[in-house]
Amino acid sequence: xxxxxKDQQETIxxxxxxxxxxxxxxxxxxxxxxxxxxxxxxxxxxxxxLCSDEAFLDWVWSNIIAECSTAIEEVTPNTxxxxxxxxxxxxxxxxxxxxxxxxxxxxxDKNSGMKA
Numbered sequence: 149x150x151x152x153x154k155d156q157q158e159t160i161x162x163x164x165x166x167x168x169x170x171x172x173x174x175x176x177x178x179x180x181x182x183x184x185x186x187x188x189x190x191x192x193x194x195x196x197x198l199c200s201d202e203a204f205l206d207w208v209w210s211n212i213i214a215e216c217s218t219a220i221e222e223v224t225p226n227t228x229x230x231x232x233x234x235x236x237x238x239x240x241x242x243x244x245x246x247x248x249x250x251x252x253x254x255x256x257d258k259n260s261g262m263k264a
Contacts, residue, residue, distance in 0.1 A: 149211070150197060152193070152197055153194055153197050153198070153207070156190040156191070156193050156194040156197070157194070157211045157212065157215070159186065159187070159190040160187050160190045160191065160194075160212055160228070161212065161215055161216065163183035163184075163186050163187045163190075164183075164187065164212075164216060164223055165217065166179055166180060166183035167180050167183045167184050167187065168216075168223060181240070181243075181244060181248065182240060184231050184234065184248065185231070185234050185235065185240045185243060187228065187231050188231035188232045188233065188234040188235045188236075189235045191204075191208075191228050191229075191231060191232045192232050192235060192236070194207065195232070205225055208225050208228055209225065212228065213225070230248075230252045233251055233252045233255050234248065234251060236255065237251045237254070237255060
């Protein structure tokens, strides 16, 4: 694995600990949203390095999901793919205004008119 790809893996795994932490000392909602946005950026960088969507999904399964701590909730490829949309939509602040859940729906081709 290239060092650039390894850097993205480490970033994603670090921030997954923030987004999916289940404990009384869990991070605040703002910290979780910022971590999701950073994971989205790292996933986009990893996808640029990899040659296809299939290679990206294989990488996610073997280098992210397989490496997740058992102390956090299960992470799925769909979750990471949704978070990849956040930086494509806009800044963290813009994403917070619109709502993270709404962004993936807005970016679907059939809803392109709503995005404007």
